[in-house]
Amino acid sequence: MTDEANPSSDETPQEASPDTAPAATVDLGAEVIEISADEYLDVVARARAAGFESFVDLCGVDYLRRRPRYEVVVNLLSYESKQRIRIRVGVEGGDPRLASITSIFPGANFYERETYDLFGIVFEGHPDLTRILLPDDWDGHPLRKDYAVGSVPVQFKGAHQAS
Amino acid sequence: MSDTPNIVTGDTEAPTIEPPPDHGSGESQAPEQRRTLHELWLSGTEEPDWVRGATDEGAQELLPERAEPALATQRGTLVSDDYEVDDEIDDDERQIINMGPQHPSTHGVLRLQIELEGETVRRVKPIIGYLHTGMEKTGETLTWMQGPTNVTRMDYLSPFFNELAYSLAVEELLDVAIPPRAQAIRILMTELNRISSHLLFLATFGMDIGAVSMMIYGWRERELLLQFFEKTTGLRMNHNYIRPGGVAADLPDGWEDDVEDLMVKVPQGVSEYVELLNENPIFIDRTQGIGVITPEECMAYGVTGPTLRAAGVDWDLRKIEPYSGIEQYDFDVPVRKHGDVYDRYLLRLEEIDQSFRIVDQVLQTMPAGDYRSDDRKVTPPPRKRIDESMEALIHHFKIFTEGFKVPAGETYQAVESPRGELGVYIVSDGGAKPWRLHVRAPSFAHVQALPVLMTDSLVADTIASLASIDPVLGDVDR
Numbered sequence: 001m002t003d004e005a006n007p008s009s010d011e012t013p014q015e016a017s018p019d020t021a022p023a024a025t026v027d028l029g030a031e032v033i034e035i036s037a038d039e040y041l042d043v044v045a046r047a048r049a050a051g052f053e054s055f056v057d058l059c060g061v062d063y064l065r066r067r068p069r070y071e072v073v074v075n076l077l078s079y080e081s082k083q084r085i086r087i088r089v090g091v092e093g094g095d096p097r098l099a100s101i102t103s104i105f106p107g108a109n110f111y112e113r114e115t116y117d118l119f120g121i122v123f124e125g126h127p128d129l130t131r132i133l134l135p136d137d138w139d140g141h142p143l144r145k146d147y148a149v150g151s152v153p154v155q156f157k158g159a160h161q162a163s
Numbered sequence: 164m165s166d167t168p169n170i171v172t173g174d175t176e177a178p179t180i181e182p183p184p185d186h187g188s189g190e191s192q193a194p195e196q197r198r199t200l201h202e203l204w205l206s207g208t209e210e211p212d213w214v215r216g217a218t219d220e221g222a223q224e225l226l227p228e229r230a231e232p233a234l235a236t237q238r239g240t241l242v243s244d245d246y247e248v249d250d251e252i253d254d255d256e257r258q259i260i261n262m263g264p265q266h267p268s269t270h271g272v273l274r275l276q277i278e279l280e281g282e283t284v285r286r287v288k289p290i291i292g293y294l295h296t297g298m299e300k301t302g303e304t305l306t307w308m309q310g311p312t313n314v315t316r317m318d319y320l321s322p323f324f325n326e327l328a329y330s331l332a333v334e335e336l337l338d339v340a341i342p343p344r345a346q347a348i349r350i351l352m353t354e355l356n357r358i359s360s361h362l363l364f365l366a367t368f369g370m371d372i373g374a375v376s377m378m379i380y381g382w383r384e385r386e387l388l389l390q391f392f393e394k395t396t397g398l399r400m401n402h403n404y405i406r407p408g409g410v411a412a413d414l415p416d417g418w419e420d421d422v423e424d425l426m427v428k429v430p431q432g433v434s435e436y437v438e439l440l441n442e443n444p445i446f447i448d449r450t451q452g453i454g455v456i457t458p459e460e461c462m463a464y465g466v467t468g469p470t471l472r473a474a475g476v477d478w479d480l481r482k483i484e485p486y487s488g489i490e491q492y493d494f495d496v497p498v499r500k501h502g503d504v505y506d507r508y509l510l511r512l513e514e515i516d517q518s519f520r521i522v523d524q525v526l527q528t529m530p531a532g533d534y535r536s537d538d539r540k541v542t543p544p545p546r547k548r549i550d551e552s553m554e555a556l557i558h559h560f561k562i563f564t565e566g567f568k569v570p571a572g573e574t575y576q577a578v579e580s581p582r583g584e585l586g587v588y589i590v591s592d593g594g595a596k597p598w599r600l601h602v603r604a605p606s607f608a609h610v611q612a613l614p615v616l617m618t619d620s621l622v623a624d625t626i627a628s629l630a631s632i633d634p635v636l637g638d639v640d641r
Contacts (some may be wrong), residue, residue: 054462057575057603059589074587075575075603079462079476082483086575107464110611117300133295133640142300142600149304 032086040089041099044074048104052076052085058101058111060091060119064145069093070121074101074108091121100126110162118143213411224225256280262625264293270367271636273610275625282622287614291607294640302600306566307333308541310597312403314587317602318638319400320363323349323356323601324580326405328587331486332576333407336569336591338539343530345409346488351422351525352395352404353487353578354518358429359388360581361511361518364633365436368508370629373451374440384432408542409535422526433515441509450505452617454628457502464615465608468583470632472501473510480579492524504631511633514581541567566595575603582606582633606638 017044057075068090076085080136091098100123101108112123113132123129131138140147200625240537263274272293278286302313314329315322327349334341366381389399394403394415404411415421461471471478479496480488497513499506535542543562544555571593578587583605590599616628 042441055465056577056584057465057586057588057601059588059601061573061599061601063598073573073601075586075588076240079478084575105463105465107466107608110607114607131292133292137291142297149300 015035030159031084032088034088034090037089038089040072040087041101041104043087044076044101044104047076047085052083053077054079055105055107057082058108058115058117060121060143062143062145064120067092070096070119072098072115072121096121097124099124100124100129102126117141120144133154172266237611257285264290270630270634271633271639273634273636273639275613275629277617277622277625279359279622284617284620284622284625287617287625289610289613291610291636291639294636296640298641299600299602303597306595307407307569307597308562308566311406311599312401314600314602315403316399316637317604317641318500318580318582318585318606318635320635321356321581322400322402323353323405324578324585326403327353327487328576328578328580328585328602329589330405330407331578332574332589333569335574335576336572336589337407337538338570339408339536339541341409341487341536342533343488344413344532345534345536347525347529347535348410348414349405349487349524350412350489351529352392352410354521354525355388355391355422355425357518357581358515358522359385359392360633361515362388362429362433364511364581365433365508368441368630368633369436371626372446374446377439379435380432380436380439387425387428391418391425393620394418394421406535408538409533413534414609419526422522426523426526430516430519431479433512437512447505449624449627450508450631451503452501453504453620453624454611454631455501455503458617460612460615465614466583466612467608468579468581468605469507469510469514470583470609472497475500475507480577480584484577486576486578489521492521494518494520501530504627507631520598552595564637568593568595569597577603580605582635582638583609602641604638604641606632606634606636610634610639 033043050080053079056077057073059073061071061073063069063071070093072089072091074087074089077083078085089098096119098121100112102112102123103125108131109127112126113129115121116123116126116129117131117133118141123130130136134142168618177497217405221503236239242558248369257278257280259276259278261274261276264272266273274290274293276288276290298313298317302310305313310329310333311326314325317325362381363384364381366378369377369381390432392402395405395418396411456466456470456474458471458474458476460466461474461476466474467478475498477496477498481494482484482496494517497510497517499510539558541562544552548555549559569591571591573588573590575586576590577584579585584603585605586603588599588603592598613629613632616632617625620628
């Protein structure tokens, strides 16, 4: 990773942030930033305005015994300053919901669908939030830590259990 | 006509040419038709007027004014695109067809739902998941050392890159130093892997475009590389060779000769592809200006690798975020500007050359030393020590049963795979297995961007567009 602080990176938060933005304290020059679900959309929009124009990755993590239980991790990249930024957003368990960033990065579409499919995190405002990797009638969200490995009913005739 | 002196007329008798009885009724027959039955022209005599235009199609030669375009068409220098979009077609005339999931050009099991209006593609929806086997979940049940066996099967055409990205991420959390020889071996294997992956691209791409012989040629050269992989790692694919802490084994004896051999034979084959395809008018017609994507679209959709560089963005992680000591080798990053299928093809050809440059330098400068870290935390003790020391035996046993622990933390490591940015995001809770293993697959982002390449193009071009991004469905579905 490019740990070297880019000279322009220190300026980026200031020049991009509106004065009254609630997330103005977030330092976009850092490699990893942890934010709450409320400021998520705003921070992503500001990151994009600050030059992180390339969408790289979005995935979920289930921390199970932690609050908030889930985390959505967004990786963005700036071709201009050759920097990466990793935005980690906590998402409460129970009925996990988070705003969709497809309006900012259309490339997040498939990634949010994947995260919905495997973690059950609902992205509000997503144009087509359906399962993507698993069949539409699949039960549960396999990458959750309380989803057991193995011993799932399989769909073939005569077989009841996959070991 | 009848007054032409040199025509032999009725008096010499032409008994064999009789009008068929049912062929018209007497008087209504046109005079020309009668003439062709009864008048003959002797060769060697002067050509009568009616000889020209004697057939329905007219004279059987190219008239001067028509000759130029016709020849241009034959040579491929004339572009004749007679397809015109009919804007009058209403929604009822649209139809949705499914390409795949078993279409041979989908390189796996990808399904494209294509909405057609006549022959124009109006909407594309890629439907994936047919190869999903839950490998990220599996990754959470395997120890850190077993991890490469899992990730190597994701992008099965560039397995070394999967292993490398995974190993780099684990090593980042472990903070283990990798000896120079292991790093050089990693670069050697990954760059050879890039060549073999691009050769497979050229083979399947050629076949999809219609140059079927490319299929045989591409596999022929790739086979040479796979033989070297097999000699080094024991397997042709899914090697599990690059592991956290180094590589699984040292290079085999005589590897220098093998690599030198590859560096002669493979470029020879590649020069044949260049001869076959680069100037081929049919190939150019089917690839130039097809499946165009702009740099802005690439950024928004997370498109990386050759597709991004063909669109004109000079971005290669080997230069930007060098890994495994690749910064010490001298190579160029080819960049083209049109962002179409043809540029992606040319760019991969150039990347093969550049990878051979790196391989050549690795060959000249391969450092001596150990092929894996001497950190006993991640590396099992040498075989010799196990015979001598009980502790070494226990240590060996524990590493391969329980595995080693990795400090808690999270990291994202990316490498430049033949398809683009291949990233591994790992979360460790301090245990012997990853808490979360996520692979940022380049093909996943590329398949998502397919509608950008295909919308409003012709249905015949979908194959070229799809093949040009070189998707690997094992990588997409994981």
